[in-house]
Amino acid sequence: MKKSVLSVLTFFVLALMLSAQGKTIQLFNGKNLKGWEVLNGTAEYKVVDNEIVGTSKMGTPNTFLATKKEYTNFILEYEIFLGRGLNSGVQIRSHSTPEYHNGRVHGLQVEADDSPRKWFGGLYDEARKGWRYPLEYNPKVKTAYKQGQWNKIKVIASGNRIATWVNGINCTNLYEESVETGFIGLQVHGIGKSKDKAGKTIKWRNIELTEVPDDYEFKTTAPAINYALNTLSQEEQANGWKLLWDGTTTKGWRGAKRDDFPDKGWSVKDGILTVHASGGGESEHGGDIVTTKPFRNFILEVDFKFTEGANSGIKYFVDTNLNKGTGSAIGCEFQILDDKNHKDAKKGVDGNRTLSSLYDLIRGDAQEYIPSLYTKKYVNKGGWNRARIVVNGQKVQHFLNGCKMVEYVRGTQQWRALVKYSKYKDWPNFGEAEEGLILLQDHGDEVHFKNIKIKELD
Template identity: 55%
Template sequence: MKNVFLAIFLLCSVSVSAQNWQSLFNGKDLNGWQKLNGKAEYKVVDGTIVGVSKMNTPNSFLATKKSFGDFILEFDFKIDDGLNSGVQFRSDSRKDYQNKRVHGYQFEIDPSKRAWSGGIYDEARRGWLYSLVADKMAQKAFKNNQWNKARIEAIGNSIATWVNGVPCANIWDDMTKTGFIALQVHAIGDASQEGKCVAWKNIRICTEDIEKYQTANKAVEKNCIVNSLSPEEKEEGWALLWDGKTTNGWRGARLSGFPEKGWKIEDGILKVMKSGGAESANGGDIVTTRTYKDFILKVDFKITKGANSGIKYFVSPDMNKGAGSAIGCEFQILDDDVHPDAKLGVMGNRQLGSLYDLIPAPKNKPFVKSEFNTAMIVVKGNHVEHWLNGVKLIEYTRDNEMWNALVAYSKYKNWPNFGNLIEGNILLQDHGDEVWFKNVKIKELK
């Protein structure tokens, strides 16, 4: 009898679950959809929507006429080699925004060697919000020349994606809360790619009781709301090291207060201003008002053309009484393509992401953006790691014979016990070039 009741319960549960889902495509025609922007062809073939690439047209979109806010969206997709595509969600097309250009979140479809299918791109706005550069498992989820299953959960500020059940992207963002869903056929610049196809089927959405169907296993979260902490970050113990508005928690490396010149707070960005390229000769370096021991530090930074700066840790502001920057270990920030320092030092140890003048970052760095990139420094006792955009660049152990020998052959050889402090200040460097900082966060380790 118990088994009978259990069977009835499960049957009812399945029925209720099915009732909460609705198909966005009837398998026969494009009723409920409209084409926007480009002139690529969309047609229905054997119960699928097929988009066909076309030369001399911008990105094309087949959009739902209805908008959606919180939802779980599932669909199957298949794409020919050489194309790029995506599925827009919480997106819009307005006359007052770039003459009706489609913009908003996009679930990436990427059959190239880069393999970023499932990443989140902000179409016609901020660019990449969540690439898959650091996640090899997510990169392998997409199956070329096969049907793949996608899932998007957009609930409040939380947006997460999966490809074939593998977690791919996970952001916390509040820029857009509602909008249409659209199937993209990307513009092409090569006539040999004309006529290639991307197809979608089994497009269904759940907009009721969606919390019941949320997936627990997600990718690592990235908070896209500037200078804020998501609920997950707060729970994990993260704190803002800069609040995005004031100079609280910071002072000049050689001052009791914050520099009166050389630094600017503007639209949630902390900027060190250009002053000729000299080291700490204008506003000067700024340091935290307290010291840190074991921690994970994250800093988003943007390099202007030809700029030089750095993030230092284990800093003792009183060590250097002369000209130049305060002394400490440095995550180098540099325009490697333009600044001459990139060719100095030994084996590239003055290039972006390196432990300055000591340990070089790899020559083939991860995806480096022209906008903001994320530096991460991990310190656990004497073990230190440098990360860039989610990829580990270097790791080292300090306060041993090898470390001291390395220091002895660097520009720091005359500084006693360099890099071996138990704790120190964190520093943002004024090297006379304009560099921007935001989302400065720290998690102290116990």
């Protein structure tokens, strides 16, 4: 009797789950491009043998084949065959509106990447926010992509959560700051004047979508990366993350040279903490702010946005008793700088004062750790960037937008040699404290902060 009741209950639960999902539809009928439209560029899309074939072309920007219908919450599955050396992707929840750069396609993209960096299946925000989930957050899945073969992709978007799978392997687990409704779009990436890439093809087939509710539950194995405003996901809370700033008050912070929070120079509005411009001087207006408690071993994340020509920083191992005179409090610094428009980028040694660097000591350069990258650093100019600082004993790492930029070990002969030839040479045992405060710098320029969170390590 008990088994019978359980069977009925199991059937009822499964029926409810299935009824919550919509009917699976074929976005591509295998015959023509009905229901789709070409946006932005002039690369060609055509149907061949039940496949959509996009061909790369010189002299055109990115070209997208977009669904005319928009979707919010769904399971999207498709197969893709990517030509050697090409970059492509599939847009989800994306947009093309006259008011945004004259209709330029923008929104979240499931990356299709045939380059040595192997970020196939990562999540990139096209023409807007930049990288949201590069596979440096989950490097063990870089082998999921099969070069020169058909690859099966699965995407689940439910509420503000998006996850991707490549050939059955979960690659990403992203919590976005908002829920969007938009089209699905296939991309033929612009190739500029690269003759060797002209005429190469990207193919898609078996493109199907099932709409789901916004509270659709699903399991992932990929690490959670969260951009929801000043909010921790359940996964983050379970893994020991805590908000270092609550998004509304100044609780937990004080001025570096005072016992309370500065009464000028800083403001809190709409979940954003802002240090205001005051002429570019170092700690001359509101002054630096620091946490009210010290930290020893931790992972710190801070989202920041700098204005044109701005200078600031995130410091750690700060001891506010070291410098009670003019200037900033003393500590190791993750440099925040507009490299293009601030003169400090050309000072120091070998770029060690540029964005993400360990200020005046070690240059921030992702190519040192990810040699296949196209650039030394991915920077969302004019937008939000994410700093991550990892301290585990004497070992320290800086990350910018998911990419490692700096790694060093404190207290070694090499460390002390670096300090000896830096601006910190006069501070005894600089950077070797077991613990210290965390600091956000007032350097007289307008810089914004949000999503300040920390995970303390054993």
